[in-house]
Amino acid sequence: xxxxxxxxxxxxxxxxxxxxxxxxxxxxxxxxxxxxxxxxxxxxxxxxxxxxxxxxxxxxxxxxxxxxxxxxxxxxxxxxxxxxxxxxxxxxxxxxxxxxxxxxxxxxxxxxxxxxxxxxxxxxxxxxxxxxxxxxxxxxxxxxxxxxxxxxxxxxxxxxxxxxxxxxxxxxxxxxxxxxxxxxxxxxxxxxxxxxxxxxxxxxxxxxxxxxxxxxxxxxxxxxxxxxxxxxxxxxxxxxxxxxxxxxxxxxxxxxxxxxxxxxxxxxxxxxxxxxxxxxxxxxxxxxxxxxxxxxxxxxxxxxxxxxxxxxxxxxxxxxxxxxxxxxxxxxxxxxxxxx
Amino acid sequence: xxxxxxxxxxxxxxxxxxxxxxxxxxxxxxxxxxxxxxxxxxxxxxxxxxxxxxxxxxxxxxxxxxxxxxxxxxxxxxxxxxxxxxxxxxxxxxxxxxxxxxxxxxxxxxxxxxxxxxxxxxxxxxxxxxxxxxxxxxxxxxxxxxxxxxxxxxxxxxxxxxxxxxxxxxxxxxxxxxxxxxxxxxxxxxxxxxxxxxxxxxxxxxxxxxxxxxxxxxxxxxxxxxxxxxxxxxxxxxxxxxxxxxxxxxxxxxxxxxxxxxxxxxxxxxxxxxxxxxxxxxxxxxxxxxxxxxxxxxxxxxxxxxxxxxxxxxxxxxxxxxxxxxxxxxxxxxxxxxxx
DNA sequence: TTGAAAGCGCTAACAG
DNA sequence: CTGTTAGCGCTTTCAA
Numbered sequence: 001x002x003x004x005x006x007x008x009x010x011x012x013x014x015x016x017x018x019x020x021x022x023x024x025x026x027x028x029x030x031x032x033x034x035x036x037x038x039x040x041x042x043x044x045x046x047x048x049x050x051x052x053x054x055x056x057x058x059x060x061x062x063x064x065x066x067x068x069x070x071x072x073x074x075x076x077x078x079x080x081x082x083x084x085x086x087x088x089x090x091x092x093x094x095x096x097x098x099x100x101x102x103x104x105x106x107x108x109x110x111x112x113x114x115x116x117x118x119x120x121x122x123x124x125x126x127x128x129x130x131x132x133x134x135x136x137x138x139x140x141x142x143x144x145x146x147x148x149x150x151x152x153x154x155x156x157x158x159x160x161x162x163x164x165x166x167x168x169x170x171x172x173x174x175x176x177x178x179x180x181x182x183x184x185x186x187x188x189x190x191x192x193x194x195x196x197x198x199x200x201x202x203x204x205x206x207x208x209x210x211x212x213x214x215x216x217x218x219x220x221x222x223x224x225x226x227x228x229x230x231x232x233x234x235x236x237x238x239x240x241x242x243x244x245x246x247x248x249x250x251x252x253x254x255x256x257x258x259x260x261x262x263x264x265x266x267x268x269x270x271x272x273x274x275x276x277x278x279x280x281x282x283x284x285x286x287x288x289x290x291x292x293x294x295x296x297x298x299x300x301x302x303x304x305x306x307x308x309x310x311x312x313x314x315x316x317x318x319x320x321x322x323x324x325x326x327x328x329x330x331x332x333x334x335x336x337x338x339x340x
Numbered sequence: 341x342x343x344x345x346x347x348x349x350x351x352x353x354x355x356x357x358x359x360x361x362x363x364x365x366x367x368x369x370x371x372x373x374x375x376x377x378x379x380x381x382x383x384x385x386x387x388x389x390x391x392x393x394x395x396x397x398x399x400x401x402x403x404x405x406x407x408x409x410x411x412x413x414x415x416x417x418x419x420x421x422x423x424x425x426x427x428x429x430x431x432x433x434x435x436x437x438x439x440x441x442x443x444x445x446x447x448x449x450x451x452x453x454x455x456x457x458x459x460x461x462x463x464x465x466x467x468x469x470x471x472x473x474x475x476x477x478x479x480x481x482x483x484x485x486x487x488x489x490x491x492x493x494x495x496x497x498x499x500x501x502x503x504x505x506x507x508x509x510x511x512x513x514x515x516x517x518x519x520x521x522x523x524x525x526x527x528x529x530x531x532x533x534x535x536x537x538x539x540x541x542x543x544x545x546x547x548x549x550x551x552x553x554x555x556x557x558x559x560x561x562x563x564x565x566x567x568x569x570x571x572x573x574x575x576x577x578x579x580x581x582x583x584x585x586x587x588x589x590x591x592x593x594x595x596x597x598x599x600x601x602x603x604x605x606x607x608x609x610x611x612x613x614x615x616x617x618x619x620x621x622x623x624x625x626x627x628x629x630x631x632x633x634x635x636x637x638x639x640x641x642x643x644x645x646x647x648x649x650x651x652x653x654x655x656x657x658x659x660x661x662x663x664x665x666x667x668x669x670x671x672x673x674x675x676x677x678x679x680x
Numbered sequence: 681t682t683g684a685a686a687g688c689g690c691t692a693a694c695a696g
Numbered sequence: 697c698t699g700t701t702a703g704c705g706c707t708t709t710c711a712a
Contacts (some may be wrong), residue, residue, distance in 0.1 A: 007689055018699045023691060030691095033697055048480065053457045054394045054403060058704045065458075073618070079419035084683035086440045093459065097405070100426045118405075118435065140388065141345075151398045181646075200569070252623060260624040279414070283592060284600040285625040315607045336431060347705055358683045361709055368709095373681060395705035398688045686709080688704080 006049045015043035020025045026051045059118065066094050066306065069108070069122045071101045075221065075249040076278040077293065078319065081126060081148065084299040091119050094306060101195055104169035109134065117202035122306045124148050129191070132156065144309035147301050149293070151193045151319055158309065158317040164194050165201030167291035167324035168244070171273050172205025172287075172324060180271060183270035184215040184240035186229050186254060188247055192221070195246055195261075198275055200242055214240050219250045225293040230257040234264065241270055242332070248274040248281045248290055255286060255331065271332035297322050303330045346389045355383035397459065407455035408432050409448070409462045411441040413662055414560065414577070415589040416634065417617040421466060421488065423641040432647060434461070441468055449474065456481050462486050462646045469531070472496065486651035487652075488642050489633070491533050491659055498649060498657040500642045501592035504534050504543030507631035508584070511613050512545025513580045514629075514666060519673035521612060524555035524580035526569050526594060528587055532561070535586055542584055554580050559590045566590035567607045570597040574604065581610055581670070588614040588621045588630055595626060595671065611672035627670035637662050 008022040014045040015022070017036055024030035032040075043049070057063040066089055072078055077226035086096045097118060099112045112134050115123060123138060124176070125145070135157055138145050144158070150315040151159035175183050185202060188195040206309055217233050219226030230253070233240065245251035251274035258264045264273055274281060301320050309315055328334060348362040355362070357376055364370035365380040372380075383389070388473075397403040406429055412418055426436045437458060441451045451679060452474050455463060466488040475497055478485045484498070491499035515523050525542060528535040546552055557573050559566030566585070570593070571581065585591035591614030598604045598612070606612055614621060619631035641660050649655055668674060 050457050052689055054459050055398055072418040073423045079413040083413045086438050096438045098426050117390050118691045119394050145671055256624045284596045399707045
């Protein structure tokens with residue numbers, strides 16, 4: 001029998017105090033006597049009263065809602081990030097309102113509009129870039145934005161990323177030291193900053209050893225495209241003996257093509273390395289050598305940066321890059337002296 | 341320069357109409373003349389005005405927010421469900437506010453309280469059960485609840501599930517027909533209705549063929565517990581020749597123990613079957629025979645049921661069970677005439 | 681069709 | 697410390 005909503009007035013009446021007294025009891029830094037607080041709490045308890053966050057936010061200007069835009073839950077890096085982000089924000093008294101966006105963007109515009117309609121206190125864009133136009137709309141609305149696992153060329157937005165270039169550079173020297181001669185790359189979606197940074201880091205790493213890329217295909221971060229890329233690259237005589245796939249998600253599909261379609265041995269015929277260190281990378285059926293993105297730290301920094309900017313909207317944007325360690329497993333030949 | 345928020349009053353002033361006229365223009369079924377609407381829209385556009393959903397909900401009693409409680413994103417069935425749910429609700433003009441809960445419950449109480457604080461229009465509990473106490477709190481608050489992939493014994497809540505028992509029954513006769521003699525089960529968390537239904541369906545299926553369970557261990561839906569269960573079950577002479585693992589998530593870890601720790605061949609030494617059909621089940625390195633939960637249909641039904649109950653809070657709760665087809669892959673011996 | 685006015689449930693001055 | 701009084705930005709009667 002859906003009871004009518006209990007308001008602070010009902011509580012006030014029952015406790016024999018004013019309505020504002022009730023409000024104060026539920027407002028952290030307010031001044032109330034123990035006696036009043038006690039009475040109010042009892043009345044509230046009895047009536048099952050809880051303050052209406054929406055009404056409160058109308059006046060405080062804070063909704064305690066963070067908009068999270070995400071576009072790629074098939075990549076298992078993101079469910080993990082989402083879970084941790086949500087938990088971390090929950091611990092700070094915020095909650096996450098989810099907005100799914102396809103990465104082809106375009107609809108990012110509409111999504112952003114919807115987000116702003118909800119008067120969110122902040123926005124986290126996971127795996128989505130933002131035009132400078134959109135970014136200034138948020139600015140205008142006074143809503144801080146933090147990019148998660150992406151950055152923009154213009155340094156106008158705060159971004160939390162891994163050291164993608166550095167990680168890929170390690171991967172390159174690791175493969176060279178393992179004695180590989182024909183080292184290839186399967187790229188992700190070229191619009192992504194992660195892709196650009198990883199590829200350029202990898203090329204730099206090879207160059208530092210006096211090498212260059214032996215072959216390159218684009219997998220677009222998608223399973224089927226990655227499989228086709230693998231087929232084009234490996235179904236021929238002069239095939240690579242090592243390949244850096246731009247993320248783990250694609251690397252699994254590439255390995256499957258190599259082993260089950262083309263009958264190649266990994267790592268004997270070809271070493272495969274990825275990037276992200278999502279959970280299946282550690283499953284022995286893949287044992288993927290990869291670079292770990294420290295999800296916990298990324299989340300920590302993202303939440304910290306966002307809350308900072310909520311407190312102080314005029315703080316300068318900054319780019320936070322976390323180190324990303326090499327994780328050696330069985331999908332790659334191991335250089336002398338690296339030892340598992 | 342975080343501009344001050346634009347309100348309907350600003351728009352009204354610019355358009356030379358009353359504030360309520362502005363409101364009407366943005367309220368679907370309201371009566372406004374074309375001329376007024378036109379003027380208002382132009383002014384709104386010029387000022388970048390959008391109605392404040394929170395203020396609106398204060399008066400309409402509808403927040404267009406759906407609370408989603410989820411507790412298990414490591415099981416890749418849930419990211420997929422979350423994505424689809426969010427998309428489906430977005431299409432209906434709702435958005436998802438995420439609440440992470442550990443499945444050990446207990447904190448479900450607090451989570452529920454937080455949810456209700458946000459004045460959500462409805463709640464979806466994915467993979468989380470609800471005490472009848474909590475359930476009546478939602479009732480009292482007039483907030484409809486739909487359980488996703490769970491049901492309660494008391495038929496007091498609307499629930500959308502797969503036909504877990506039926507699916508498991510098929511699995512049983514499939515294994516028997518394939519000629520297996522010693523058929524075992526690795527259970528998930530026994531508090532889950534999915535576990536109970538799958539196990540009893542499986543036992544029924546065996547019984548119908550005049551068989552009984554050869555062995556049983558508990559994996560609790562957790563990787564490490566599942567691995568230990570697999571070791572206890574298979575690291576011995578009189579081991580099963582087939583095992584039904586209660587979900588795919590655990591089945592991967594079980595297969596890894598069998599193949600990489602114990603040196604058993606799958607399916608030659610032992611057939612492994614799971615439940616859910618999460619994406620990695622189709623990866624050739626596992627090729628897991630399993631029962632498919634139709635995520636799309638489950639989401640469809642969940643959204644439909646929830647919206648129905650938002651419209652009509654007094655509708656009777658119902659339990660919706662969707663059929664779940666057997667998906668045969670390479671992790672199991674195939675009976676004569678089943679053909680892949 | 682339109683404007684004026686009354687709130688939705690709450691917080692935040694402001695006196696006392 | 698407490699009650700009174702204004703609103704937050706919006707929707708919704710109610711008359712005109």
